[in-house]
Amino acid sequence: MKDEVQTREDRVAGLKGLGCSRKRVEDARFTQGKGNYVDDIKLPGMLHGDFVRSPYAHARVVSINAEAALALDGVVAVITAKDLEPLGLHWMPTLAGDKQMVLADGKVLFQGQEVAFVVAKDRYVAADAVELVEVEYEELPVLTDPFEALKSDVVLREDLLGDGDTLPDGAHGPRNHPNHIFTWEVGDKDATEQVLSEADVVAEEMVYYHRTHPCPLETCGSVASMDKVNGKLTLYGTFQAPHAIRTVVSLISGIEEHNIRVISPDIGGGFGNKVGAYAGYVCSVVASIVTGVPVKWVEDRMENLMTTAFARDYWMKGKISATKDGKITGLWCHTTADHGGFDACADPTKFPAGFMNICTGSYDIPTAFLSVDGVYTNKAPGGVAYRCSFRVTEAAYFIERMIEVLAIELNMDAAELRRINFIRKDQFPYQSALGWEYDSGDYHTAWDKALESVGYEALRAEQAQRVEDFKAGKTRKLLGIGLTHFTEIVGAGPVKNCDILGLGMFDSCEIRIHPTGSAIARLGTISQGQGHATTFAQILASEIGLPADSITIEEGDTDTAPYGLGTYGSRSTPVAGAATAMAGRKIRAKAQMIAAYLLEVHDNDVEFDVDRFVVKGAPERFKTMKEIAFAAYNQAIPGIEPGLEAVSYYDPPNMTYPFGAYICVMEIDVDTGEHEIRQFYALDDCGTRINPMIIEGQVHGGLTEALAIAMGQEIAYDELGNVKTGTLMDFFLPTAWETPNYTTDHTETPSPHHPIGAKGVGESPNVGGVPAFSNAVHDAFRAFGLRQSHMPHDHWRIWKTANDLGLHG
Amino acid sequence: MSNKMHIKLNVNGEDHEFLAEPRELLIHTLRERLNLTGPHVGCETSHCGACTVTIDGKSVKSCTMFVAQANGAEVTTIEGIGSPDALHVLQESFREHHGLQCGFCTPGMITRASKLLEENPNPTEEEVRFGMAGNLCRCTGYQNIVKSILAAAAELNAVKEAAQ
Structure with a gap:
């Protein structure tokens, strides 16, 4: 037999399982232009929808006149809130327990808000008709500053005022002002205040993480097709959570869930932007139900940047205390969170500020307190995790800035300050002061490796020399060394803690082995570029001993895939990856019984070895998984059902806690504000590594998003609520x-509770990258007295920083 | 809107004749009239390059060109660059070096890269970065795209040398 001449190593390599930099199976289609994204879908008779949007950030809608639009040849319908009201669809629930207008119901709360939906025979006619819809507005005072909003008499959400004298509670408890959404408190307030009052040193700072946007290259869109003959609705769309969308569509439309098929085709990047439910999805569904033909809605880039889910916009006021030799004793944070006109954050229900309470970071901080106030303003709703796990980027940026500020206060080296405060390896599992149980970590090893790799001591010496040269007039360039050690919290999550709209955040995998020894596995997640079709097959290959090349992975069709909560918050590997391994183990358990029968020994007398079961102590007697698969279908085995299939729904016992050490070396031109990144070193520990090539690619991509956010990318508004950054010219x-x-590196600390020890990596580089870039800018100016400046650090802001510090002479 | 123009286009070696409104954007002609959905729409303002095609030997962003402006032109899209049985070196190289993730920018990226390597068969890394700066990618951070293009250039040059 051919197998007999193969070494065990050959057999392992042939599987292309865990740890293999397997080339991606997705790429053949994508490189030949044969992807299938939502705008590529073309159904017979399909109509096109387009929105009339508000030019004002806050206004009453006095009247809408669609006569001229309807008179245009090719226009089929113009839908307004009045048309949706009888269906109960003029408002929809948000993921945060609030509700949101689908189409303007009497007023608008942000620029670009959807006012009417035009349906026409093609996109050009639809765009013409949008221009012909006459809307009369009455402008209202605009609130774009959350601090002002909490003091203002201007009420943004009259619908939440209630009938009595007191404000009704919101979804997350009492509200203290009509523009206030919630207060969320974690930790021990009194103890923290006491620690701060008794501390040797307290550093205090306001850390602002500006408003930005995930901006995937493909915008959001959907195609709805209501088949009136069989009563079935098929909805294609840019959905990071197709099953959740199916349930939500069923709940709000009244169509039974078995009559709804949601399909996420190829998705051109998500980064959190495609988690939420948008007015366009609802309107395409309604329009298809009304017209009886398929209706497509695809937004343009300006609509994407102005109206679909933004990220961040957190004002984080912090205090951190320490002994005089640098041991941190306490952390206090109050965050003012600007949520825009509706609370449409995508966070698990019990966490209105997401996992912001991971803000003690990688450090052993015995006492801490966090409070977050959510605020309504006249900005677009959202607040999604832009390549992060529910506000972890905000938390990581906050603590990594506070550490730097504390280092300034203590006149200490920031690397050393981190080192003496890291949670030690022997402290895991570690209970944080703000309620998390960190599963595993080895921060000191990662940190030392990172510092050594970049030659930290020499860099500091070079920097000191540079400062002297600058002061002596020999150079106009400064050198910044940006340090970050971040801890992520991903893989939401244990169902007991994490649900969205009541949907528990487990995930799933269903496997069918074919008789000839190949397989198909379907999952509740959906790839948006992460390469699931490649990596999940690798997990399975190692578990069931069939080559990854013989395993098809399918996601995104709710008629065929098992129920799952989708892909965001780095949860695919920690949750669906675990489900995949567990389902694989069920396959293996049945295969073991079949093998034992075929080998005429007891079940316990065979053991799994790479791609086969062998008789213990007699390795020449074995049955390969391929042989077992054939027997499972074609041989009558007493007491065992035919077939080889398994399904697993995995509810993780805990989150996973990937971490990393990033160092950015940056040259800054004091006179132009320009920067040059001389070196970026990224060490990631994501536990067991499934595909090193894909991990490296994820890190490169996440770091580049972090570069954008830290150095120039923002959604900015003027005082009238006009979006100033609505195209890729400005954004x-x-x-x-x-x-x-980038230089990538790794350590490997497997998660103790994950079946294969994997932790997820996709979002780490964004979480750790932003503070690394920002700290480099700050560090360059540390010798000249800079403590804190706001991102994004574009050329103008850096120039302004230098100017404010008196460096322009 | 009956003001239609008689348009002739050669796309990927095939002649097409049809009537179109002069305002029809070339990207919509390609994607919706000719069903060539390889080129994508990412921004509609010429910034992202997902719609990049080759027109009469030049890289062009087809989302900001009217079909009327392309009348009579020869157009090449990603669909005309390689075939499943005969992939372009760049198509192989992007897979080999992990030069793509979500795949949305990839057709424009490879179409532009193919032109870049015709313009400059032996580019430096800096020249590749500059020559590809009209094509945005949100997933890869470009490092592996640059690697893919440099590797493809080396391979094309090796083939050329062997032929000489």
Whole structure:
């Protein structure tokens, strides 16, 4: 037999399982232009929808006149809130327990808000008709500052005022002002205040993480097709959570869930932007139900940036205390969170500020307190995790800035300050002061490796020399060394803690082995570029001993895939990856019984070895998984059902806690504000590594998003609530020219509770990257007295920082 | 809107004749009239390059060109660059070096890269980065795209040398 001449190593390599930099199976289609994204879908008779949007950030809608639009040849319908009201669809629930207008119901709360939906025979006619819809507005005072909003007499959400004298509670408890959404408190307030009052040193700072946007290259869109003959609705769309969308559509439309098929085709990047439910999805569904033909809605880039889910916009006021030799004793944070006109954050229900309470970071901080106030303003709703796990980026940026500020206060080296405060390896599992149980970590090892790799001591010496040269007039460039050690919390989550709209955040995998020894596995997640079709097959290959190349992975069709909560918050590997391994183990358990029968020994007398079961102590006697698969279908085995299938729904016992050490070395031109990234070193520990090539690619991509956010990307408003950054001319996406090369590295600390020890990596580089870039800018100016400046650090702001510090002479 | 123009286009070696409104964008002609959905719409303002095609030997962003402006032109899209049985070196190289993730920018990226390597068969890393700066990618951070293009250039040059 051919197998007999193969070494065990050959057999392992042949599987292309865990740890293999397997080339991606997705790429053949994508490189030949044969992807299938939502705008590629073309159904017979399909109509096109387009929105009339508000030019004002806050206004009453006095009247809408669609006569001229309806008179245009090719226009089929113009839908307004009045048309949706009888169906109960003029408002929809948000993921945060609030509700949101689908189409303007009497007023608008942000620029670009959807006012009417035009349906026409093609996109050009629809766009013409949008221009012909006459809307009369009455402007109202605009609130774009959350601090002012909490003091203002201007009420943004009259619908939440209630009938009595007192404000009704919101979804997350009492509200203290009509523009206030919630207060969320975690930790021990009194103890923290006492620690701060008794501390040797307290550093205090306001850390602002500006408003930005995930901006995937493909915008959001949907195609709804209501088949009136069989009563079935098929909805294609850019959904990061197709099953959740199916349930929500069923709940709000009244169509039974078995009559709804949601399909996420190929998705052109998500980064959190495609988690939420948007007015366009609802309107395409309603329009298809009304017209009886398929209706497509695809937004343009300006609509995407102005109206679909933004990220961040957190004002984080912090105090951190320490002994005089640098041991941190307490952390206090109050965050003012600007949520825009509706609370449409995508967070698990019990966490209105997501996992912001991971803000003690990688440090052993015995006492801490966090409070967050959510506020309504006249900005677009959202607050999604832009390549992060529910506000972890905000938390990581906050603590990594506070550490730097504390280092300044203590006149200490920031690397050393981190080192003496890290949670030690022997402290895991570690209970944080704000309620998390960190599963595993080895921060000191990662940190020392990172510092050594970049030659930290020499860099500091070079920097000191540079400062002297600058002061002596020999150079106009400063050198910044940006340090970050971040801890992520991903893989939401244990169902007991984490649900969205009541849907528990487990995930799933269903496997069918075919008689000839190949397989198909379907999952409740959906790839948006992460390469699931490649990596999940690798997990399975190692579990069931069939080559990854013989395993098809399918996701995104709710008629065929098992129920799951989708892909965001780095949860695919920690949750669906675990389900995949567990389902694989069920396959293996049955295969073991079949093998034992075929080998005529007891079940316990065979053991799994790479791609086969062997008789213990007699390795020449074995049955390969391929042989077992054939027997499972074609041989009558007493007491065993035919077939080889398994399904697993995995509810993780805990989150996973990936971590990393990033160092950015940056040159800054004091006179132009320009920067040059000389070196970026990224060490990631994501536990067991499934596909090193894909991990490295994820890190490169996440770092580039972090570069954009830290150095130039923002959604900015003027005082009238006009979006100033609505196109890619103003909204910074780095090109190949601005983007540096990165050096990646790793340590490997497997998660103790995950079946294969994997922790997830996709979002780490965004979480750790932003503070690394920002700290580099701050560090360059540390010698000249800079404590804190706000991102994004574009050329103008850096120039202004230098100017404010008196460095322009 | 009956003001239609008689348009002739050669796309990927095939002739097409049809009537179109002069305002029809070339990207919509390609995607919706000719069903060539490889080129994508990412921004509609010429910034992202997902719609990049080759027109009469030049890289062009087809989302900001009217079909009327392309009348009579020869157009090449990703669909005309390689075939399943004969992939372009760049298509192989992007897979080999993990030069793509979500795949949305990839057709424009490879179409532009193919032109870049015709313009400059032996580019430096800096020249690749500059020459590709009109094509945005949100997933890869470009490092592996640059690697893919440099590797493809080396391979094309090796083939050329061997032929000489």
